[in-house]
Amino acid sequence: MKPLVSLRGVEKRFGSNPPVLRALDLDVHPGEILTLLGPSGCGKSTTLRLLAGLAAPSGGAIHWADPALQKGLGYVFQDPTLLPWRDVFSNVHLPLQLAGLSREAAAPRVEEALALVGLLNFRQSLPRELSGGMKMRCAIARALVTRPALLLMDEPFAALDEVTRFKLNDELLALKSTLGMTIVFVTHSVAESVFLSHRIVVLAADGGEIVEEIQVNPRAPRDAEYRLGPTFSDLSRHASKALLRAMGEKA
Amino acid sequence: MRVAIEKMREALVAATPPLLAFAAFLALWEWAVWQWGIPAYQLPAPSVIARKLVDDRALLFSSLLVTLSITVQAFLIATVCGVLLALAMAQSKWLARIVAPYAIILQVTPIVAIAPLLLIYLAPQQAVLVCAFLVAFFPILSNTALGLASVDHALLDLFDLYRASAWRRLIYLRAPAALPQFLAGLRIAGGLALIGAIVAELAAGAAGQGSGLAFRIVEAGFRLDIPRMFAALALLSFSGVAIYGALSLLSYLTLRRWHESARGRGF
Numbered sequence: 001m002k003p004l005v006s007l008r009g010v011e012k013r014f015g016s017n018p019p020v021l022r023a024l025d026l027d028v029h030p031g032e033i034l035t036l037l038g039p040s041g042c043g044k045s046t047t048l049r050l051l052a053g054l055a056a057p058s059g060g061a062i063h064w065a066d067p068a069l070q071k072g073l074g075y076v077f078q079d080p081t082l083l084p085w086r087d088v089f090s091n092v093h094l095p096l097q098l099a100g101l102s103r104e105a106a107a108p109r110v111e112e113a114l115a116l117v118g119l120l121n122f123r124q125s126l127p128r129e130l131s132g133g134m135k136m137r138c139a140i141a142r143a144l145v146t147r148p149a150l151l152l153m154d155e156p157f158a159a160l161d162e163v164t165r166f167k168l169n170d171e172l173l174a175l176k177s178t179l180g181m182t183i184v185f186v187t188h189s190v191a192e193s194v195f196l197s198h199r200i201v202v203l204a205a206d207g208g209e210i211v212e213e214i215q216v217n218p219r220a221p222r223d224a225e226y227r228l229g230p231t232f233s234d235l236s237r238h239a240s241k242a243l244l245r246a247m248g249e250k251a
Numbered sequence: 252m253r254v255a256i257e258k259m260r261e262a263l264v265a266a267t268p269p270l271l272a273f274a275a276f277l278a279l280w281e282w283a284v285w286q287w288g289i290p291a292y293q294l295p296a297p298s299v300i301a302r303k304l305v306d307d308r309a310l311l312f313s314s315l316l317v318t319l320s321i322t323v324q325a326f327l328i329a330t331v332c333g334v335l336l337a338l339a340m341a342q343s344k345w346l347a348r349i350v351a352p353y354a355i356i357l358q359v360t361p362i363v364a365i366a367p368l369l370l371i372y373l374a375p376q377q378a379v380l381v382c383a384f385l386v387a388f389f390p391i392l393s394n395t396a397l398g399l400a401s402v403d404h405a406l407l408d409l410f411d412l413y414r415a416s417a418w419r420r421l422i423y424l425r426a427p428a429a430l431p432q433f434l435a436g437l438r439i440a441g442g443l444a445l446i447g448a449i450v451a452e453l454a455a456g457a458a459g460q461g462s463g464l465a466f467r468i469v470e471a472g473f474r475l476d477i478p479r480m481f482a483a484l485a486l487l488s489f490s491g492v493a494i495y496g497a498l499s500l501l502s503y504l505t506l507r508r509w510h511e512s513a514r515g516r517g518f
Contacts, residue, residue: 054408075412081405085427085509094423098413126509 003027004065004150004182005051011059012046020046022207023060028150032218033176033183035197037190037239039247043208044186048075048152051184074143074151074181078158080135082127082142088114089123092142099146106145113141116175133164137171144179153185157192166227169195173222190243194235195222202242212242295478300485303478311467311479315486318448318463321376322494325383326444330437332384333391341399341425342417358389362447366454375455379463382451387444394436398429431510434502441494449487 007026013019020043028034028051036044049055050062052075064070082091092113096106114120117137127135136156143151157165169192176183187193193200198218202211216235226232277297283289284296291299304311340347362382369378402425410420452465464483471479506513 049408052412054411071414075409077405077408079405081403081409083406083424083427085430094409095413097423098410098415098419128509 001029002065004030004069006063007047007050007060008063009060010047010050010057010062012043012050012055013058019058019207021050021057022209024208024210026201026210028182028184029199030149030182031180032198033185033196035185035187035193035200036203037187037193037200037243037246038203038208038211039188039205039243042203042205042246044203045078045154047203047208048154048184048186051150052152069149072146072148074146074148076136076139076143076151076153076156078155080127080139082135082138084127087124087126088119088130088138091127091138092145095142095146109145109147113145116144116178117141117171131164132160133168136160136168140172140175144175147179149181151181151183153183155186155188158187158189165192170222172196190236190239191227194232194239195227200239202239202246204246205248211246214239214242292475292477295481299478300481303482304485307479307482311464311483311486314462314464314467314483315490318445318452318465318487319490321379321463322383322444322448322490325380325448326387326441328380329384329387329391329440329444333388333436333440334395334433337392337395337399338421340396341421347396354389354392357385358393362386362450363454366451369451370455378455379448379451383444383447386447387440390439390443391433391436394432394439395429398432399425401432402428431502431506431512434498434505435512438495438498438502441498442491445487445491445494 005028007024010021010024011019012021036047038044050057053070089110092110093106114123117140119137157168185196197216200214204211281296284294340350366382369381406424410424449465452463456466456469464487468480468483503513
């Protein structure tokens with residue numbers, strides 16, 4: 001299948017510092033959940049920013065199967081990045097508002113997105129009135145309201161407690177099966193990457209080279225049993241070893 | 252409704268100790284003046300000042316109106332100019348670089364030293380207006396510029412992602428994000444506008460011109476009418492407090508829903 005987007009020899013450097021990314025080759029296939037796993041500073045967030053067009057590569061090329069894909073993608077940041085003076089509805093309305101859609105015209109789509117993340121009853125709440133998990137759900141609804149074919153997520157659950165993170169992992173998979181979008185997910189959590197992904201790409205600490213690519217059976221049911229089963233622990237061990245190698249230590 | 256009543260009760264409880272302290276201070280003052288028989292031309296008792304306020308009300312309040320009207324005009328002009336310049340500076344780094352040093356020079360130059368000079372070139376009323384404008388302008392400019400410039404980077408990324416135009420970025424992101432700093436600037440500028448007006452009136456008053464409240468203070472001083480000096484001073488003080496209170500209320504009402512500064516702090 002033709003990839004949605006391909007990175008070829010992509011390099012990114014900031015000023016005269018050593019490059020964050022040195023010749024990264026990566027394909028994102030339609031419908032998959034691809035996780036970029038790696039230690040801090042390995043360039044995984046930078047890769048997402050390059051895909052989103054928030055930064056330009058210093059070298060190499062990014063090929064899109066359809067250039068409209070990049071314009072319509074969804075992005076979930078590390079922090080919820082909600083506008084504190086807007087209520088939940090208005091925050092989710094924002095991307096459509098910036099595209100020129102009035103509140104009334106956008107209402108059905110905003111409400112649909114809010115229903116997807118279970119925040120319909122909180123549409124008039126302000127961000128400060130929401131828990132950390134609810135804020136992140138609101139950010140996800142905002143990313144989904146434009147109905148993106150590709151969703152980029154930059155360690156969205158890293159700041160949440162484990163119970164909430166598990167819950168949001170489950171919810172994300174449910175959203176994925178409802179909406180079918182492709183997801184590129186950045187994390188430094190081995191467990192999260194194994195639970196969510198169809199494919200895990202482990203990036204090296206220095207220069208973001210691909211240390212290993214781990215395939216996960218996309219049809220395996222992802223439920224509480226999966227988290228406790230032998231497949232999950234085998235894959236976790238495998239990914240942990242790759243992560244150690246990525247950090248330059250002997251596995 | 253119940254919450255509002257509860258809040259008012261809390262505010263009353265909070266205001267009681269300072270009000271009691273002020274009443275005690277006035278009582279002590281009154282007592283000391285009578286006890287030692289201090290003449291009114293040295294230190295008038297509070298009751299004498301209060302009587303003076305009532306007796307001279309026509310003169311004092313018409314003068315207060317002159318001072319306040321200039322203060323408000325200067326404050327409004329400073330707000331419009333400060334915000335417009337801050338917006339222009341947020342759009343153009345070059346303009347910001349050119350303007351910033353002059354804004355700072357203007358701010359650090361003592362207004363007392365500028366006032367006599369302004370009086371040479373302008374009519375007294377205009378000089379007072381310009382003087383009040385000059386001191387009120389800088390805090391609004393610097394606070395608004397700071398607010399516009401210190402928007403969360405992730406939020407700017409978000410607007411980049413959705414390819415927001417400069418105009419939409421301004422009205423949906425930068426302007427609301429700058430509101431708390433802008434309102435803090437307004438609170439400072441309100442008090443400063445009054446000070447600027449008074450300083451210019453004093454300078455003009457020394458030259459025998461003007462009709463504002465500061466001029467009444469100077470005039471009463473010449474006549475050794477000390478109670479009237481105190482009465483005029485009390486009116487100015489009260490006006491300053493009222494301006495600060497009104498602007499604090501505006502800030503509270505605008506920000507109370509979402510900004511930490513308006514939540515749980517009373518100063």
